[in-house]
Amino acid sequence: MPKIIILNVGTAHALGDRESSTHPITRSGWRHAWFADQGDILISPVSVDDDFLQYLGGVLGFEPATVTVLSRERIITDDLLLCDELHADLLQLIGRDPLPWQLLPCFWTPGVAELASRLGIGPRDGLNFAAQHGSDLLNRKTHFRQLAAGAGIPLPEGSVVRTSKELADAVERHLPRTGTVIVKQDDGAGGLGNLTLTTGEAAPLPGSRESRQVGEDIPALAAEVWEALADELSHGLVVESYHTSTHQFYLEYSIEEGGIPAFLDSGGIRVRRDDNPASTEFIWVGLDLPAPLPPALAARAMQDAQRLASLIGQIGYRGHLNIDAIATDDAGLVFNEVNARWGGGLVAHSICERLIGMGYADHYVASTVRDMPPTALSTVLEILDAQGLAFSRSSREGVVVLACDPLLINNMECLVVADTRERARQIEGQLRTALATVTWDSDAPEFAGSGA
Template sequence: MPKILILNYHVELPIVSEIPKRYPNHLGRACTRAMWYADSGDIIVSPVELDDDFFEYVARAGGIDLDSVTVTVRGEKLYDDVLLDKGLVTLLQGRVAGDASWTLMPCNMTEGVAELARLLGIDAGIEMQFAAERGADLLNRKSHFRQLAVGSGLPLAPGAIVRSPEGLFRAVTNLLAVTGTVVVKQDNAAGGAGNIAFTSGPLNPLPGAAETRPVPDDLAAMAVLWEELTEAQDPVLVVESFHHTVNAFFFEYFIGKGGQVTLLSNPEFKRRLSHTDGEPVWAWIGLEIPADAPAATLADALTRGAWFAAAVAAMGYRGYMNIDAIVTDDGRLIFNEINARWSGGLVLHTIATRLLGHRYADNHVISSVRNVKPAPFTATLDALRARGLGFNAETREGIVVVAHGPEDTDNTECLIIAESRQRVRELESLVNEELEVNEALAESERAVSVY
């Protein structure tokens, strides 16, 4: 079925809306990655121009008839009012021409997406009714996740949902007794950008937290923190005990029109401690699929995650969703959050499926490297070809360029495909040697992207 790809990044979460200001090229990189979702005959609605050279590369790799793909660029983030602009709606109506086989594939399922479906005559099933009522809001807030997860049997970190400075003070004081460190999370944020860790110990950087601070010592200091982190229209924070991890991974699910839940992939986070401006910072440097976690724990997590996804389907949500989890250093399984939108691992899964087939994880490992040193796309591609490192369909291994730029000063993201983790590590070393990896922390690494 032909689809309309809607690249409505950065439209739902306030903290994510600020990412383009802090990392100016983040939106462009996200849209570069999204080219991999296209199929022959699709329409892409993009907030930015798409790189023709890179799109040709994607089309060759994925067997896409590029001439049959329509791209319309709006020149601004795709908020609902932009999606419902009369000119865009008329253009899409002319292209769709009343064909009921068309579908929509948005990053975020919003009210505007539901209204656009109605205007285009695309089947407005329960998923569009759910979106029209802002149903995704139930699934993208950390407080709601804790409330829903308890009822679905997901193990959580000890925590509390707080609605006042006094409640925040009590929660932080009580939860410090668990591990000596707590994380205060903004309710409507993403990617760790709204998380502040407070500790009674050394102020070391911690994975999943934007910064580590000493514990405020009185209610007045806590009230200042409250004002800093809360939204005036919805003053809610989540406080949880912090636990050191040995594995951090997530499950990517797709919920189909009939409510069927399908597991797509289970990526593991690759992180490293780096430095920027002399300060140590944990950086997300890529994902690896499948996750290398204890088998029984992974099976337990998969089962519980599928239960939760089924509950989400019963509510009416349809589309992509992901559920984060960790294994602590004492062996416990803890779930962290749910995101009802595309994940950073979806594009990697899409590439591997195109190149290797749906059961690629039976006999392959794929691993992304987000911090390959900046270079023009064509130069990176030439370097891979010259050294025989590009993906080879016969050997079924090699390196694929996932995203670049859009500026020549931005890091490139690559995907390593091989038949074992050992071979992945060997190819990773070659990437380090031949293409070079940025050892200094780039801003694009520091942003724990949700895309």
């Protein structure tokens, strides 16, 4: 069944300038082109270069010329999805008679539900929920705590607050638990809306954009934080005791017809300290699939997450769902977020299934690496060939370029596949060393040599 893949990535809070086609979240649309297959349509916030599509098709084994990319070089909003020009383009591509097309959006928004109705793709279970902004219920931190509490899954000690005074009261109440609390913006992404407040040293912490030290005047500090995080779109803030963790991970599900969740993949979150000592946050390195968890912890996490996913299916949501959790340093397990959208590891999972097969995680591992320096596609492919690092179907290991910004503004992202985590790290290290040999002239990057 051919797909209309809608790259409506990001949120209003995270994106800011909705017209920008150079925003990192917008440019990440390239990585989602890897969902494409023979005859698919991509509705993308940015154009995807022909050479990248040729590379993608060559790795996955289909003719890339059969894929159509529709782009207006702007964020994919509901207004854009429902404009007459785009609608006419889609009708011309899929034909006016009902065809067995499938919609694959990142977010199921009211605009996506209306587009499905206009194109005659359906009927589809869950469209009414999406049409009523149902997905918003699942993408806000305040609602997550409410739903998770109802499902009975373990949460960090915390509160939903709706005023600056409630924020100050919650900080005073929850701070003694660990000496640090995290304050979360209602609708944010990638930790960009989170602040930590601590009685200790204000050092960078995973999941937080900034740490601040708590002084004697908590109400004044709370007023500053409220001003920084709350806005007209906010339904409040979340305050939680902050736990140091041994594992940060997610579990991803697909909820389809009938509301039954199917487990897809899991991943561990990799972060590192910034080389700049003045930085206030950690660098997100990437994801490790499957999540490297002890067996008992993995079983407990899946049991709890399945309960929450089932509740979400019962209230009407259909689509992808990822649930974030941590294992605390005192052997506890707490869940801290849910997102009703594609997870960051879904592309990697999809590629591994297509290249290796179902159940690949029984014998292989994968790592996404987001902090690679901006490099032209032709240059990185030359490096991969010279170093023997390109993914090979025969050896079932190597590197796939997930996203490569032709403007050289944003970091390159790669996928590393191997039979062990140790081997994957070895390949990653070889790639980083080879990229360090790239030299730059005034016009374009060039590969300095094979590095032999």
